[in-house]
Amino acid sequence: MLLDSDPQPDDLKLYCRVCGYELTNLTRSICPECGTEFDEEDAMSVVMDPQEVETAEADELLRKIMVVFVSPLVLIFLLGVVFAIVFLIGKVVGFELF
Numbered sequence: 001m002l003l004d005s006d007p008q009p010d011d012l013k014l015y016c017r018v019c020g021y022e023l024t025n026l027t028r029s030i031c032p033e034c035g036t037e038f039d040e041e042d043a044m045s046v047v048m049d050p051q052e053v054e055t056a057e058a059d060e061l062l063r064k065i066m067v068v069f070v071s072p073l074v075l076i077f078l079l080g081v082v083f084a085i086v087f088l089i090g091k092v093v094g095f096e097l098f
């Protein structure tokens, strides 16, 4: 049958969005691994694929790397551009800044 009215087929597994623990066939709506409460009707409180948990952690790590390493580089670059503009304006106008 193409149209299956069952909203939760047997092959649909849910995983804790915090720790990735499989939340299938639990009697209580609390993750036994990390204690996080979940609502299997709420898509935001569970994930269908444990890969999503790892992806979220990788994204967080990437964001931290961006903030720690890339932000100073961007600031240095912008500072360099500002100095270059000031230097060029100085050349044109006729005063030696450096």
Ligand SMILES: [Zn+2]
Binding pocket: 016, 017, 018, 019, 020, 021, 031, 032, 033, 034, 035, 036
């Ligand atoms: Zn958990």
